[in-house]
Amino acid sequence: MALPKYKADATQERLSHVSRPVGGFSEVARRDALSRVENLGLPTRRDEYWKYTRPESLVEVEVPPAALFVSDEAPVFSDLECLKIVFVDGVFDADASDDLDLEGIEIHRLADAPDVLWARDIYGVLETRGQTPVARPLASLNTACATDGVLIRVTQTPRKPISLIYRHVSEISDAMLHHCIKVEPQASVTILETGTASARLNVCMEVEVAANAQCNHVRMQGRDHERRTVSHIFARLCEASTFKTFTLTANGALTRNEVVVELTGDNGVAHVAGACLGDGAFHHDDTVFITHDAENCESRQVFKKVLRNGAVGVFQGKILVKAGAQKTDGYQISQSLLLDDDSQFLAKPELEIYADDVICSHGSTSGAIDETALFYLRARGIDRGTATDLMTIAFVAEAVAEVEDVALQDEITDLVDNWLMRRREP
Amino acid sequence: MLEIKNLHVELEEEGKQILKGVDLTVDAGKVHAIMGPNGSGKSTLSYVLSGRDGYKVTQGSASLLGEDLLEMEPEERAAAGMFLAFQYPVEIPGVGNMTFLRTAVNSQRKARGEEEMSATDFLKSVRAKAKSLKIDADMLKRPVNVGFSGGEKKRNEILQMAMLEPKLCILDETDSGLDVDAMKLVSEGVNALRDADRGFLVITHYQRLLDHIKPDVVHIMANGRMVTSGGPELALEVEKNGYADILKETA
Ligand SMILES: Nc1ncnc2c1ncn2[C@@H]1O[C@H](COP(=O)(O)OP(=O)(O)O)[C@@H](O)[C@H]1O
Ligand SMILES: [Mg+2]
Secondary structure, eight states, X not given: OOOOHHHHHHHHHHHHHSOOOOSSTTXXXXXXXXXXXXXXXXXXXXXXXGSSSOOHHHHSSSOOOOOOOXXXXXXXTTTSOOEEEEEETTEEOTTTSOOSOBTTEEEEEGGGOOOOHHHHTTTTHHHHHTTSSSOOHHHHHHHHHOOBOEEEEESSOOSSOEEEEEEOOOTTOEEEEEEEEEEOTTOEEEEEEEEOOOSEEEEEEEEEEOTTOEEEEEEEEXXXXXXXXXXXXXXXXXXXXXXXXXXXXXXXXXXXXEEEEEEOSTTOEEXXXXXXXXXXXXXXXXXXXXXXXXXXXXXXXXXXXXXXXXOEEEEEEEEEEOTTOTTOEXXXXXXXXXXXXXXXXXXXXXXXXXXXSOEEEEEEEEEOOOHHHHHHHHHTTOOHHHHHHHHXXXXXXXXXXXXXXHHXXXXXXXXXXXXXXXXXXX | OEEEEEEEEEETTTOOEEEEEEEEEEOTTOEEEEEOXXXXXXXXXXXXXXXXTTEEEEEEEEEETTEEGGGSOHHHHHHTTEEXXXXXXXXXEEEEHHHHHHXXXXXXXXXXXXXXXXXXXXXHHHHHHHHHTTOOHHXXXXXXXXXXXXXXXXXXXXXXXXXXXXXXXXXXXXXXXXXXXXXXXXXXXXXXXXXXXXXXXXXXXXXHHHXXXXXXXXXXXXXXXXXXXXXXXXXXXXXXXXXXHHHXXXX
């Protein structure tokens, strides 16, 4: 089917301005991805899947500038022992990074990766699978054009997490990063992702978790107010494997986080969670698609949004249970706490079930601070601001509790605390 | 200590008048009981004194230790020494009981310009007080009042009162829903706080609580005002004959 002209034009316009790497192991995958982009067309506001979030600023050639964010706080997770991999404006920084050398792990920089078979089986492959039933053309654009990223293969559980650290020094940087992660049977890994990569970021992560393996992903999206981000995580889970991802987002003009999970082996577990804190010009969109295609798998989606001063939160979450995916346990909750009347939460939870022996539940709520509880706290001497903060932290806590590691949980709670403190009326 | 004069209050939204000229003085060291039929305005009085939204004072005044209560925010009233043990304690999911207690204690101290309580002192104090109220470690860890039984909620109120050491304690039907043992625990908790510098306002339907917490003065409230006052014998009379006779006499 031919694309409508406005869409084809916008797509060609962008493609003609983006540089694409040449050669390397992903050459064919990139070429295929390019034709996917041309066939699908980049998103426009008329697309149903972009009903609540305007994609223009993620698509257009010109990058909306993002002022550099200055903070004297130590970067999050900086006390944690990890293998650090640093990207500045979307370019790998070898000097700032640790040696890409850790027992049990094989790491390559995407830009100069050797032709390893395992990466060929992932790069662009999981993204392609994630294009049906809903198209995600910005992910294909990423596969076609990403200039940097890492390929990580975990054969044995490493002794420390891998930390992808993003920084940006340009107000108009436009980065595309693509990471591939493969966790081999029995192994387990924690991947951290923190900071602002660029004024505009398109990041894609493809994760394959083999039988009995586990991948934990914890992400802290940078606090820059004007940054724009579209991210895609494509995860494929094999038998009895576990994938858990959590994202904390504070600030940012526009964030669209898509997570696409496919449970392909029996007894798999997928947890997708997130909390966002938005104040003012803030638009945050979580779009999740979980496919159960095996028996006895569990999936959980837990999303919490704190919104004030006109901030907007979006949640589109779907659980698809295919025929034969018996004993599926699917859970989805998305909630927003609106701290004033100007803020907005738009939610579209969906269930599509083709198996009969399943338990699936979903819920979505949106509300203000509970005035009765607020009075109770104040009647005990706790001032309005502190009482509101206590309840806000309590609201977010359910999502933060999805993070397995308690030390990471504490760091996240501190970030939430600090964000609230900065917004305290004097 | 507590001085209420000709207090008139209506519901902000409906404009319905609830308190129609309440006069009441509670002196330090004294226990006053308020009894009265349902709907006479007892809870409304306790909410207005502690600063809940939704009420409009149209006439009269209320002060605590000489300070105008009605001008203050709820948290300021608490720091000034006001405490209300709620008729229906509120559940606050996600906020741990300990965090709540500690934040409350230290917020009040800060507001009064006092030094905050250290973590160890606080723990010691909470543990001792919780023990005498038979509140176990698990209840302290759980979110405020979430999943607590009716009796546990009421004991938790008394624990907060013991930790905050207020000047004026209002207990709104703290006895309702308590079995005999819990009633004893709660009364002991209250009696332990009786002090020459502290006043109590005990709202109840039943004489039996007043067997444990001996009042100095008993007031009968009906239709938004105090209709009569007397000694402890007034509570016994209500217990025996109900309110009808008293209300008839004062009508
Ligand atoms: N928020 C409210 N909305 C509507 N009516 C109320 C409200 N609060 C109190 N009332 C009414 O005010 C009167 C007094 O209630 P209350 O103070 O609870 O009495 P008591 O505690 O003595 O039983 C009752 O008629 C009650 O229905
Ligand atoms: Mg009442």
